[in-house]
Amino acid sequence: MKKLLTKLAFAAGSFAMLTTAQAADVKRAITKVAGDVYRFQNNFNYSLVTITDDGVVVVDPINAEAATWLKANLNQITDKSITHLIYSHSHGGHASGGAALGAANVIAQKNAREAIDGVKPTMRFDEAKTMEIGGKTFEMTYLGAGHGDDLIAVIVRPENVGFITDVAAPKRLPFKTMPSSSVDAWIDQVKKVQTLDFEHFAPAHGNIGVKADTDDVLKYMTTLRAEVLAGLKAGKSVEDLQASITMDEYKDWAQYEVWRPLNVQGMAEYLVKAGKVK
Numbered sequence: 001m002k003k004l005l006t007k008l009a010f011a012a013g014s015f016a017m018l019t020t021a022q023a024a025d026v027k028r029a030i031t032k033v034a035g036d037v038y039r040f041q042n043n044f045n046y047s048l049v050t051i052t053d054d055g056v057v058v059v060d061p062i063n064a065e066a067a068t069w070l071k072a073n074l075n076q077i078t079d080k081s082i083t084h085l086i087y088s089h090s091h092g093g094h095a096s097g098g099a100a101l102g103a104a105n106v107i108a109q110k111n112a113r114e115a116i117d118g119v120k121p122t123m124r125f126d127e128a129k130t131m132e133i134g135g136k137t138f139e140m141t142y143l144g145a146g147h148g149d150d151l152i153a154v155i156v157r158p159e160n161v162g163f164i165t166d167v168a169a170p171k172r173l174p175f176k177t178m179p180s181s182s183v184d185a186w187i188d189q190v191k192k193v194q195t196l197d198f199e200h201f202a203p204a205h206g207n208i209g210v211k212a213d214t215d216d217v218l219k220y221m222t223t224l225r226a227e228v229l230a231g232l233k234a235g236k237s238v239e240d241l242q243a244s245i246t247m248d249e250y251k252d253w254a255q256y257e258v259w260r261p262l263n264v265q266g267m268a269e270y271l272v273k274a275g276k277v278k
């Protein structure tokens with residue numbers, strides 16, 4: 001990047017070009033999902049932004065720089081200010097920097113830590129919570145322990161947009177080795193998402209899809225689990241399994257090339273650790 005900046009600075013001979021190049025370093029945008037519901041992109045992370053009659057509801061600040069940018073650029077879509085911040089869960093890459101949004105109402109699941117990067121939730125819930133805000137309905141559902149222990153799904157109506165973080169994304173492999181999670185509990189979280197009623201699948205990572213994409217994610221994970229388990233029981237090494245479990249059906253999914261071997265490795269490590277291989 002430094003090389004590129006230097007090159008650009010020489011080529012353009014202007015400071016303006018340089019600042020443009022620096023700004024392009026982080027990809028940020030606010031794009032419509034449906035109706036009054038938008039996604040805010042900060043590189044590979046997305047949050048959800050909904051305009052209501054009473055103000056703007058944001059799910060996940062991402063980080064301080066992202067949240068500051070979002071607040072400053074909200075005028076692209078509305079002149080209303082942010083009234084509510086909902087945390088999908090308290091993992092740093094999604095939940096940092098919330099203070100920059102200045103929301104008076106902050107909602108998180110019961111298990112979230114007392115303050116999330118210095119922001120104290122003003123309301124917590126256990127299994128489920130529905131809020132009517134400025135003509136929109138926000139249905140929040142605890143997905144159970146698995147990927148974290150405070151992860152929720154947020155569905156916005158009447159647009160029927162489901163904001164799902166980290167446990168599933170349309171046509172995209174699970175993250176790397178599926179770290180610091182019980183994979184079976186993670187699968188249960190995907191099953192919980194399946195029980196919810198929504199149309200547009202807005203993930204925190206990757207492209208927008210539809211509810212039915214959840215079925216494919218579940219199928220990917222259960223197929224991977226079955227194949228890795230069978231391979232381990234047959235005495236195969238992780239390297240053997242990485243070579244043989246090709247999951248061809250998912251070749252067109254995002255991150256297939258890079259994360260498939262890591263998925264196999266993570267699944268194998270989980271199954272051994274969980275005592276599933278006898």
Ligand SMILES: [Zn+2]
Pocket residue numbers: 089091147148166
């Ligand atoms: Zn997470």
